Amino acid sequence: MPDSRFVGGAVAGAAVVLVVGVFGSRALSTTESTTGLDSFDTVMVDGRKALAPNIVAGRTQSLYHPLPWVGLRVHDVRCPGPLLAVAGTRMTCTGRRGDGTVVDIPVTVVNATDSHITWKFHR
Secondary structure: OOOHHHHHHHHHHHHHHHHHHHHHHHHHOOOEEEEEOOOOOEEEEOOEEEEOHHHHHHHHHHHHOOEOOEOOOOEEEEOOOOEEOOOOOEEEEEEEOOOOOEEEEEEEEEEEOOOEEEEEEOO
């Protein structure tokens, strides 16, 4: 019969690996991004700051499929225009799967200040 300390240690070790895996996956699978509104990432739309469409598209594409078991792999993500730095602003970007199928990717501004914009996309 195995030593109970060994069994307890093995069970505890497996539990730690499981917890780290779950929380690690969750951390890497975020769909929210905070981006600085600086001269490199910002465009002006009717006198208001907005995040350039290539920045939104690039960040979305990099976060859409961060791990093999999270999200679908997409490429060629494009956004129809700048993302206005106003909470509640919405737009729909598109991407393509490997088979060419178009995927709609809704994007929403969560919070915006004069220097940063926090936005998220939906898988």
